[in-house]
Amino acid sequence: xxxxxxxxxxxxxxxxxxxxxxxxxxxxxxxxxxxxxxxxxxxxxxxxxxxxxxxxxxxxxxxxxxxxxxxxxxxxxxxxxxxxxxxxxxxxxxxxxxxxxxxxxxxxxxxxxxxxxxxxxxxxxxxxxxx
Numbered sequence: 001x002x003x004x005x006x007x008x009x010x011x012x013x014x015x016x017x018x019x020x021x022x023x024x025x026x027x028x029x030x031x032x033x034x035x036x037x038x039x040x041x042x043x044x045x046x047x048x049x050x051x052x053x054x055x056x057x058x059x060x061x062x063x064x065x066x067x068x069x070x071x072x073x074x075x076x077x078x079x080x081x082x083x084x085x086x087x088x089x090x091x092x093x094x095x096x097x098x099x100x101x102x103x104x105x106x107x108x109x110x111x112x113x114x115x116x117x118x119x120x121x122x123x124x125x126x127x128x129x130x131x
Contacts, residue, residue: 002030003102005111006039022128031065033101076100089119
């Protein structure tokens with residue numbers, strides 16, 4: 001399964017051809033997490049075109065399953081934060097929460113920010129925006 005990161009969702013909402021092509025290919029295997037949806041709503045409410053963006057986001061989120069941040073992800077979050085602290089390479093908490101969802105499910109995190117997640121062991125990553 002493919003967990004779509006916030007930046008990939010934004011690329012899809014903006015109809016980026018590379019992202020759309022991959023999304024269409026793997027659509028049935030894609031999902032969002034409640035963490036991603038929260039970040040997307042934050043962006044909508046910060047935006048200048050809130051009504052339009054809200055409508056687009058609601059249509060987008062209706063297309064995909066939304067998985068909650070559950071106990072397994074919470075456990076994985078703690079492990080990830082500890083692992084990163086031990087190697088001296090902490091990451092932002094939202095990124096660690098997102099990574100925890102994907103890693104707890106042994107799924108692939110699709111992101112354009114590979115660098116932000118590259119220090120997390122056993123996290124599968126793909127970038128649908130690179131050639």
